[in-house]
Amino acid sequence: MQIKKGILALLIIFSFAIGGFGTYAVISGLTNDLTEGGVEQGNQQLTEEEYEELLAGLSEQVDMPKIAQAFSLIQENYINEVTDTELIEGAVRGMLETLNDPYSEYMDQETMAQFNEQLESSFEGIGAEVSMIDGRVTIVAPIKDSPAEKAGLRPNDQVLAVDDETLDGLDLLEAVAKIRGEKGSEVTLEIQRPGVNNTLDFILTRDTIPLETVYAETAEHNGQLAGIIKLTSFSEQTANRFIEELDQLEEEGIDGLVIDVRGNPGGLLPVIEDILKHFVTSDQPYMQIADGNDNKERYFSNLDQPKPYPVTVLIDEGSASASEILAISLQETIGAEIVGQNSFGKGTVQSTLNMGDGSSIKLTILKWLSPEGNSIHEVGVAPTIEVAQPDYYYTAPIQLEETLVVDNSDDNIAFAQTMLKGLGYEIDREDGYFNEVTEQAVARFQIDQDLPETGELDQNTADLLQLQIVERIRANEDDLQEQAAIEALF
Known part of the structure; x- marks a missing residue:
């Protein structure tokens, strides 16, 4: 069996697209992880002569006969039916798995269509x-x-x-x-x-x-006005929306700004650059990029004057990639306080590379560094002001197999005790032992929710308890991190 040259090229040149007429396109989009990332940002075409030269160069470095032999042996001897496409895609996936990089992925046509869909509204x-x-x-x-x-x-x-x-x-x-x-x-x-x-x-x-990604509000503290902008991800329109909201806050006369990127998984690198250029002056880099050979490039803005007010950044364990760039850049360049908890720790940059048939590879191509050249990959950004939320922010859902009563001990009782305490009920322990004080607190909660007053923790009581906690969290009740970020401004 003969293997067509195009098939071998697909097996070998996994990061480029085989196009018609002997050309391939490198389509690059700097992205974070699945869900919000990925956008085509350029299309560089090679001539047929350049393409053939590249193939020849790679052929000298890659054991092409071995790849062709494996393909042929499988097709001729494997007991079950397998298509050329399945083998080719399997080879591409295998090469990516060998990288041992969780951020490098092969996306077939269907997955790529879903990926592109997520760039829409x-x-x-x-x-x-x-x-x-x-x-x-x-x-x-x-x-x-x-x-x-x-x-x-x-x-x-x-x-x-x-x-x-x-x-x-x-x-x-x-x-x-x-x-x-x-x-x-x-x-x-x-x-x-x-x-x-x-x-x-x-x-x-x-x-x-x-995919609305920008939310703004104001808060007063000791007679001064704080602007708060929450960024939930960095998608195509985030920078424009951020600037619109920032302009509006400045017109209202804010005395300081909180940028909240808690739970923000990242997104498009150029977007975070556009935001940083509004805060970091031209005499210092706002970040650095390094390739696989550790060649570094520094990035600068054209900004002459810094903002006339202080800035703090809110982060947590869900702040990743572009969010971490924002936090550490503002900390190292303008002295912004970073409030919250240690961030996720993703310091690499991915590009989507089109393979010409509707499929693509998302491949790690660069690593980003802080303005001072520090890497946070797999380490995260440490807050300058460490603040945890109240315990009830972190409790787990209550899932019962049976009703729990006095003298029972169970993790679910501990979760309920933490929630009851967060809602203002008297609790003297949170270790999972169902004592009389816990029984009284459950009973009072049941009365307040028009439930039968049993003092026992059944699933219906647990569900309403969890609903009250979720509503309290979503209403920013007891948001100690935001309070600390505002206090750090003034």
Whole structure:
């Protein structure tokens, strides 16, 4: 059997697209992880002569006969039917898996179409940024106002199964395809949460996920006006919307600015550059980029004068990539305080590379460094002012197999005790032992919610308890991190 030259080229030149008439295109879009990333930003064509020269050069470096032999042996001897396309795509996936890089992925035509869809004004799904960490699909951050956020999914939650089907053996894109779905459909995720012994089941109703990424408001503190801009991701229009809201806040006469990137998984690198150029003056870089040979390039703005007010940045464990660039850049250049908790730790840059048939490769091509040349990859950005939220922000959902009563001990009782305390009920312990004080608190909660006053923790009581906590969190009740960020301004 003869292997066509085009097939061999696909097997070898996995980061370029084989086009018609002997040309290929390198289509580059700097992205973060799945969900918000990816946009075509350029199209550089090579001539047929340049393409042939590249092939010849690669042929000297790659064991082409071995690849062709493996392809031929499988086709001629394998017991089951397998197509050329399956083998080619398998070879491409295999090469990417060899990189051991969770951010480099192969996207077939269907996945690429879904990927591009997410650049539009909305898409359908649960609304969570995910990454593959230590072989497990891991939540980086839920999107604001999404089913994932409303259900209580949190950064670092690991997705073990979808609708009782394990994700073991699937790559990130295959797993995401199972999680996503049409608006109105239900999906059950089995979650392993750090610090929780048992797995948790989350039932979510998929919805349309809007991609509004900028939210602004003001707050008064000691007679001074703080502007607050929350950025949920960095998509195509984020910089323009940020500038619009910033201009409006400045017209209102703000005395300081809080930029909130908690739960922001990142996005497009040029967008964060456009934002930083409004704060970092031209006499210092706002970031650096390094290639695989550690060749560095520094990036500068054209800004002459700094802002006349202080800036603080809010981060947490769900702040990743572009969010981390923003935080550490403003800290190192203008002395912005960073408030919250240590960030996710993603210091690489990806590009989507078109393979010419509707499929693409998302490949790590660069690493970014702080203005002073520091890397945060797999380390994260440390806050200058470390502040945790109240305990009830971090508690797990209560999932009961039986009603819990006095003298029982269970993790779910500890979760309920933390929630009751957060809602203002008297609790004297949060260790999971159901004592009389806990019984009295449950009973008072049941009275307040027009439930039968039993003092026992049943699933109906637990569901209403969790609903009250979620509403309190979404209303920014007791947001200690935001309060600290505002106080740090003045």
